[in-house]
Amino acid sequence: MPSILIVDDSRISRQIIRKLLPAGDFEVREASSGQECLQLHLQSPADLIFLDLTMPGWDGFETLSQLKAKDTNVKVVIVTADIQTGSQSKALGLGALEVICKPPKAEAIKRAVDAYCS
Numbered sequence: 001m002p003s004i005l006i007v008d009d010s011r012i013s014r015q016i017i018r019k020l021l022p023a024g025d026f027e028v029r030e031a032s033s034g035q036e037c038l039q040l041h042l043q044s045p046a047d048l049i050f051l052d053l054t055m056p057g058w059d060g061f062e063t064l065s066q067l068k069a070k071d072t073n074v075k076v077v078i079v080t081a082d083i084q085t086g087s088q089s090k091a092l093g094l095g096a097l098e099v100i101c102k103p104p105k106a107e108a109i110k111r112a113v114d115a116y117c118s
């Protein structure tokens with residue numbers, strides 16, 4: 001069963017992404033911090049990680065770097081309200097697959113799941 005990990009310090013934001021996931025059999029886990037995300041991913045690798053950028057502690061950039069250091073093949077899609085192109089290109093430069101702007105649209109979440117979570 002494909003495994004999806006939703007990482008955001010906002011519980012509401014995690015719920016929004018969870019509700020937008022397409023129908024299907026997925027294991028869905030949530031983390032409220034970058035540290036928790038890394039811990040969960042190392043325990044059991046996720047096929048796809050939706051990652052917030054703005055979080056206390058490790059932000060999304062640091063979290064992405066830590067994930068990549070441990071798992072070069074990790075698949076991360078950023079979901080952020082930070083629409084600055086500098087932030088987006090920095091995330092892509094660190095290895096994110098794409099950047100989805102908040103509030104996420106169902107089509108964007110579905111497309112990411114279909115593309116990266118097979």
Ligand SMILES: [Mg+2]
Nearest residue numbers: 009052054055
């Ligand atoms: Mg946040």
